[in-house]
Amino acid sequence: MTLDWEFHPLVGERVTLDLLRPDDLDDLAALQGDPDVCRYLLYETRSREQVAEILERDAAATRLAAKGDYLQPAIRSETGRFIGTMYFELHSVEDRTAEIGWILAPHAQGHGYATEAARLLLALAFDELGLHRVQAELDPRNTASVRMCERLGMRHEGHFVEHMWLKGEWTDTGHYALLEREWQAARGSEIAPRSDA
Numbered sequence: 001m002t003l004d005w006e007f008h009p010l011v012g013e014r015v016t017l018d019l020l021r022p023d024d025l026d027d028l029a030a031l032q033g034d035p036d037v038c039r040y041l042l043y044e045t046r047s048r049e050q051v052a053e054i055l056e057r058d059a060a061a062t063r064l065a066a067k068g069d070y071l072q073p074a075i076r077s078e079t080g081r082f083i084g085t086m087y088f089e090l091h092s093v094e095d096r097t098a099e100i101g102w103i104l105a106p107h108a109q110g111h112g113y114a115t116e117a118a119r120l121l122l123a124l125a126f127d128e129l130g131l132h133r134v135q136a137e138l139d140p141r142n143t144a145s146v147r148m149c150e151r152l153g154m155r156h157e158g159h160f161v162e163h164m165w166l167k168g169e170w171t172d173t174g175h176y177a178l179l180e181r182e183w184q185a186a187r188g189s190e191i192a193p194r195s196d197a
């Protein structure tokens with residue numbers, strides 16, 4: 001299989017996934033500098049200077065063609081306001097696998113925006129790129145993220161106990177995944193609503 005996908009905005013009913021822009025710096029720095037937001041992320045809170053570097057790097061990540069290629073698009077609301085970021089990384093071209101992740105600004109949580117944004121990336125993965133499997137990893141204490149996986153129809157495949165020393169403690173990891181055939185079978189349901197419905 002060959003893959004060569006160049007970024008284009010992914011447009012949903014209420015949210016759009018678009019590349020990060022220099023004028024997102026304030027919002028991105030607020031997000032990645034918030035201890036509550038970062039509680040279950042792999043990294044500690046970041047300074048504005050660190051975020052500025054990351055923004056420049058991630059804004060240039062526009063292509064999915066080889067293992068390790070990734071996207072870190074902004075989630076924007078109907079008004080165009082930055083409300084968070086998604087993560088999508090190609091794990092293997094041969095095995096057609098990718099990883100997905102999500103971060104939503106506290107003011108935007110509780111409305112289903114992150115789930116809608118994730119569905120846009122799952123549609124990209126399965127309908128546009130022809131991938132076979134998309135997985136997610138999380139701290140099982142992150143119940144909001146666990147509920148997201150469940151809403152997306154992702155299967156709970158494993159729970160690694162204290163396999164990672166993170167932020168001063170042994171940390172568990174939950175593993176979730178969705179296959180292309182499961183996504184297609186769920187077409188038209190709450191998991192994969194038709195965009196034209």
Ligand SMILES: CC(C)(COP(=O)(O)OP(=O)(O)OC[C@H]1O[C@@H](n2cnc3c(N)ncnc32)[C@H](O)[C@@H]1OP(=O)(O)O)[C@@H](O)C(=O)NCCC(=O)NCCS
Pocket residue numbers: 036037038040041101102103104105108109110111112113114115116137138139142144145147148
């Ligand atoms: C994980 C995270 C993105 C989840 O955010 P969220 O706002 O709960 O998720 P959604 O945007 O999909 O919203 C879903 C919630 O909105 C509710 N909701 C309200 N109105 C809704 C609507 N019109 N449509 C859909 N859902 C709606 C849902 O019931 C759901 O709430 P529930 O989980 O209590 O049942 C968020 O908690 C976060 O960014 N955390 C910090 C970063 C982080 O930990 N990221 C994950 C690392 S693995």
